[in-house]
Amino acid sequence: MDSFLSKKADLPCAALAPLVPDANGTxxxxxxxxxxxxxxxxxxxxxxxxxxxxxxxxxxxxxxxxxxxxxxxxxxxxxxxxxxxxxxxxxxxxxxxxxxxxxxxxxxxxxxxxxxxxxxxxxxxxxxxxxxxxxxxxxxxxxxxQLPEGARSDAVDFLLAIVDAGERDKVAAMVASDRTAAHAGTKR
Amino acid sequence: MDSFLSKKADLPCAALAPLVPDANGTxxxxxxxxxxxxxxxxxxxxxxxxxxxxxxxxxxxxxxxxxxxxxxxxxxxxxxxxxxxxxxxxxxxxxxxxxxxxxxxxxxxxxxxxxxxxxxxxxxxxxxxxxxxxxxxxxxxxxxxQLPEGARSDAVDFLLAIVDAGERDKVAAMVASDRTAAHAGTKR
DNA sequence: TGAAATATGTCAATATTGCTGACATAAGGG
DNA sequence: CCCTTATGTCAGCAATATTGACATATTTCA
Incomplete structure (x- = not known):
């Protein structure tokens, strides 16, 4: 992750600007x-x-x-x-x-x-x-x-990281807890 | 990928059924x-x-x-x-x-x-x-x-794999080619 | 106890984005 | 010259969302 960000700090001039968005995106x-x-x-x-x-x-x-x-x-x-x-x-x-x-x-x-x-x-x-x-x-x-070994876990991490920071904990908790099987709440 | 699929083949009885959906999903x-x-x-x-x-x-x-x-x-x-x-x-x-x-x-x-x-x-x-x-x-x-090194490339692979098989090549080609910078097509 | 806050239901009007069907025009191609 | 293709357009409709206003039941608090 360090090298991920340092790519841009090392660049000498604007013409060779980084190929990735800045941290602030603008x-x-x-x-x-x-x-x-x-x-x-x-x-x-x-x-x-x-x-x-x-x-x-x-x-x-x-x-x-x-x-x-x-x-x-x-x-x-x-x-x-x-x-x-x-x-x-x-x-x-x-x-x-x-x-x-x-x-x-x-x-x-x-x-x-x-x-x-x-x-x-x-x-x-x-x-x-x-x-x-x-x-x-x-x-x-x-x-x-069709994807390598850890892809499923990586995908979960990726999608969760996209979620708004303020919502992330709530979403993570909901997604983790498997209430469906636990209390089978079928009524009527 | 082999071990990913073999998890389920090794299971002895139905009570220990796989925790993942079957290949046919049903x-x-x-x-x-x-x-x-x-x-x-x-x-x-x-x-x-x-x-x-x-x-x-x-x-x-x-x-x-x-x-x-x-x-x-x-x-x-x-x-x-x-x-x-x-x-x-x-x-x-x-x-x-x-x-x-x-x-x-x-x-x-x-x-x-x-x-x-x-x-x-x-x-x-x-x-x-x-x-x-x-x-x-x-x-x-x-x-x-906030994700490890290869996450960006993995995310691209993951999202592309979700796309309908019939559309995937077309989408991959569009996503790969960066026409925006190439022909700066601003008119008027 | 009585007033305020909370959780929900409902009515009315409107915006956005999608659909089907029908028909018009302009241009390419045999 | 006819047929097909690419696009434009009109009319009506459906699904999903919005805001604003108001009603009802229930809980909470002073």
Whole structure:
């Protein structure tokens, strides 16, 4: 990491400016177009899996995100979900209502605080969430089958490092804890 | 890579089933929730940079994508852009028209085939595209400053491997070729 | 206990980005 | 000259997001 940064300090003149962006990102270095574009292409095809499967059920990407996190963290409250998705409660409410109406998710008054709603996947919801997750995992299986040994762990480190510093701990905790298997929160 | 796959072949009984999804993704293994969720969180924060900067200019994410690729590949035709973005020409046309009207992009009849339109960034367009790219590169600078030596190259490999197999060669070629500096296609 | 704060639900209006279908124009090619 | 291709455009619609305002139930605190 030292040599990574020292590349630029050693350079004698501006004409031989570093080929990487400065630490502050604003100066002479060429931006990293390759990574910027690969984020676009990789995400496009990654979410394409889910989109394609979900359209058979009349559900969109927004429904899937809600269902996914409810399935992963059974008992999640509305406020927690809003904090994860970073959308407004009005936006959430529209898709959540549809998931409740179509019996993919159920809500119960909070155990401690009855103002809260705790969300749980139904058996149907769990099945669908798992189907999509498996389809997406299939893509990752293909990915790591063609990459060297430590690639999976490196990928986790890379993606986590991209996340905003203020969110990183929260995200790391969520991603690490495997609540799905633990409390099988299927209700109704 | 051999040992990566052989982990599962060696297992004696179903109770000790592999902790990774099967190659076909449909069987007993737990899906890779961590990677699935990290893709969401990383992309959310990554594009957040661009969104925030662009809203000062009254431009949205769709405008940015068009401007970005026009800046990266000056002389791009409409058909090529549609193939990259995977949207309909009607969707493209709305945002492209706005970029033309507001002088971020210009179009000229194709050099060889005058039915085509070749798109070029204006000086203004180049400046904005570069501003956004530098902001996004700044995030990657922070990322690789906290990761070990080969992380940048590994990340490129990882993201490229996620892309649909049928698209991968095309994407790899685009990402590799650095046309931006080469033909400085600023017009008007 | 009663007032304030909190968690959620809901209504209305609007913006952005995508879609389908239909049709028009201009230019290349046999 | 006809057929195809590349693009432009109009109309309508759908999904997902936003802001602002207001209602309701419940908890907390003075």
């Amino acid at each position: 100066a002479g270095g060429e931006p990293w177009f390759d990574l910027i574009e690969l984020m676009f292409f990789a995400y496009r095809d990654f979410v394409g899996d889910a989109d394609q499967l979900l359209e058979n059920f009349g559900l969109g990407r927004a429904h899937h995100r809600v269902l996914h996190f409810v399935n992963r963290r059974p008992g999640l409250t509305i406020a927690e979900l809003l904090d994860i998705l970073k959308i407004t409660k009005q936006s959430l409410n529209r898709v959540l209502k549809e998931l409740l109406d179509t019996d993919y998710v159920v809500s119960h008054p909070g155990a401690n605080d009855r103002r809260q709603r705790q969300l749980f996947p139904t058996a149907r919801g769990k099945a669908l969430a798992l189907d999509v997750a498996r389809l997406q995992s299939k893509r990752f299986s293909r990915v790591f089958a | 069987a007993g293994g737990e899906p890779w929730f961590d990677l699935i969720e990290l893709m969401f969180f990383a992309y959310r924060d990554f594009v957040g940079d661009a969104d925030q900067l662009l809203e000062n200019f009254g431009l949205g994410r769709a405008h940015h994508r068009v401007l970005h690729f026009v800046n990266r590949r000056p002389g791009l035709t409409i058909a090529e852009l549609l193939d990259i973005l995977k949207i309909t020409k009607q969707s493209l046309n709305r945002v492209l028209k706005e970029l033309l009207d507001t002088d971020y992009v210009v179009s000229h009849p194709g050099a060889n085939d005058r039915r085509q339109r070749q798109l070029f960034p204006t000086a203004r367009g180049k400046a904005l595209a570069l501003d956004v790219a530098r902001l996004q590169s700044k995030r990657f600078s922070r990322v690789f400053a």
